[in-house]
Amino acid sequence: MNVLGRAVRRTGTRILTRGIANAADGLLERDVVIVGGGPVGLALAGALGACPNLTICRTALTRAAGASGSARDALSIALVEASDLSKASAWSPPPEFSNRVVTLTNTSRSFFEQFGAWEFLRQDRINPVDEIQAWDGISDSRIGFTGPPSDFDGGISPMSWVTEVLNIQHGLLACLRSQGHVELLDKLKVQSITRDSQSEDGWPLVHLSDGRILRARLLVGADGFNSPVRVFSGIESYGWDYDRRGIVATLHHVPKTESLFSKANTTAYQRFLPTGPIAFLPLSSTMSSMVWSVPPHLAAVLQAAEPQAVAHIANAAFRLPELSLRYMYQLLLDGHQSGVPPTAETILNELKWREEMHSIEPHSSFSATQDPELLVGIPPDDSHLVPPLVTSIQPGTVASFPLRFQHADAYVGPARANRTCLIGDAAHTMNPLAGQGLNIGLADAEALSRAIKHAVSAGGDVGALTTLLPYARERYTANHVMLSxxxxxxxxxxxxxxxxxxxxxxxxxxxxxxxxxxxxxxxxxxxxxxxxxxxxxxxxxxxxxxxxxxxxxxxxxxxxxxxxxxxxxxxxxxxxx
Ligand SMILES: Cc1cc2nc3c(=O)[nH]c(=O)nc-3n(C[C@H](O)[C@H](O)[C@H](O)COP(=O)(O)OP(=O)(O)OC[C@H]3O[C@@H](n4cnc5c(N)ncnc54)[C@H](O)[C@@H]3O)c2cc1C
Incomplete structure (x- = not known):
């Protein structure tokens, strides 16, 4: 949407007169400026954009300017994103899945439904999870969760939904387009943030890479781990590096479809290994996503390894006794160090030998070395305890991300940086082992949008502390408990x-x-x-x-x-x- 075009539509108020007057020198006023077009920033924009009747009272300002025009004006919302959002907008899912995959809880889905975004997500790229199998990598002690009973058929309802981050961004952008109330300013970096010395309480001035400046009544940082808004607000944060990297990859595996003897690919698996958990998130009957936390030196070796070798190691990581798994890591590390990494065949042979030593039956569900071609007929009784056998890794999908803990000391800026607040990863970053980072970020967006709507409909100031405090009060403790x-x-x-x-x-x-x-x-x-x-x-x-x-x-x-x-x-x- 054209920034100037929007300003022209709002002619008649002092704010807009000033906005237009200053458009030449690049100063534009907005009620809410969201920095960050990740899933959390887009969701907040969508939740606010779904309320076109949300108006803000400008009577006093209008009178002061002596201008004519409506006493109330629609809340103006701008979202600034450094990357090119047209890629997510134009996303047309290929047959393969991308490697950035998350689980969305029913709470997150319910939030998306509230403002009409869920229907914009590609439903054929969302896979339900109705069971979780998690177990101890050393003792094999196990816990299983199933979803709540279904009201319709006496079966099990999904407890969460697995989808690509791209699908979420694509759906949210389509939703924003359909609403037509939020100004999207992408391919623009926030270069600095200063305070407006002319205003009484120092409104934030957001300086964009094209020279424009947004004067924000409320500035929301949805700008991720390194949040420029958090830095500007002077909000301290505490945290640590886990000395782990999350290896992600898209897995091809033997088909898992609903039949008399097995259920569809709707179970998520997680084995808690001492190096870090390995998780299997189901995407379709033949494809799933892997998130595996490992120390950085092992991550580097896995990323450099032949994809088929990674497929064998992934199968082993869900099945092999931990002692032998440690040996397999060493094999990879030694090979990498000597410049002759083990081939997929070497790894398979080593695994076969180790399974023999552990008396693992070659045709049991706990064998990582079975021939996928022979996996036909009635599956063994214990086949539901481990994920389907991985046959290959989708080329180009092995990547890794640093795993960190970080929690901001506050979600609302202090007096010297008032009219600012933080949501999503800008406020908190957590270990992905529980698949909750994005979900709690979406809960922030929901709570903040509710606080804003409540205050604005009561005639309050969108950037006032009284508007923002209920949000911080609701989310800070909840997030702290989850993070710790x-x-x-x-x-x-x-x-x-x-x-x-x-x-x-x-x-x-x-x-x-x-x-x-x-x-x-x-x-x-x-x-x-x-x-x-x-x-x-x-x-x-x-x-x-x-x-x-x-x-x-x-x-x-x-x-x-x-x-x-x-x-x-x-x-x-x-x-x-
Ligand atoms: C391996 C892994 C697996 C995960 N799995 C799950 C899961 O299953 N479930 C779950 O809930 N969570 C999961 N998470 C966490 C989840 O991915 C994050 O919590 C979530 O993506 C954060 O979203 P966000 O919108 O807050 O931040 P981000 O996605 O980081 O978005 C921030 C945006 O701000 C923009 N930005 C930053 N600086 C500027 C600037 N100066 N100017 C303009 N724009 C700027 C960036 O370009 C970016 O688009 C996982 C994380 C990892 C690493």
């Missing part, structure tokens, strides 16, 4: 000490036996379609279970250490005279 719960899970599963493994496995098995606890966890993870601000309480429960297990485990470790110290002391104690 997931961080604890990461730490708990990275540990290899036997007492800790024993305690966490016992904890997992106990939780697995209690469907009520699992229901709370699933509700907290957004499996229920309703948007419940209290849902984070469930995560509190998860965090507490994990913390208790970790506490018990460290107590166990301390006890074991204490006993062994005493034994050693007894053994080495000098003989009594």
């Amino acid at each position: 719960g997931v961080d604890k899970l990461h730490k708990l599963y990275a540990a290899t000490s036997p007492p800790l493994v024993a305690v966490r496995s016992a904890g997992l098995e106990v939780v697995n036996e209690f469907s009520s606890i699992k229901d709370i966890i699933m509700m907290a993870a957004g499996s229920q379609p309703a948007i419940t601000p209290q849902a984070h309480l469930g995560w509190n429960a998860v965090a507490q279970v994990v913390e208790t297990a970790a506490g018990a485990a460290s107590l166990g470790t301390a006890l074991v250490r204490g006993i062994s110290d005493r034994m050693q002391a007894a053994i080495w104690a000098p003989p009594r005279a």
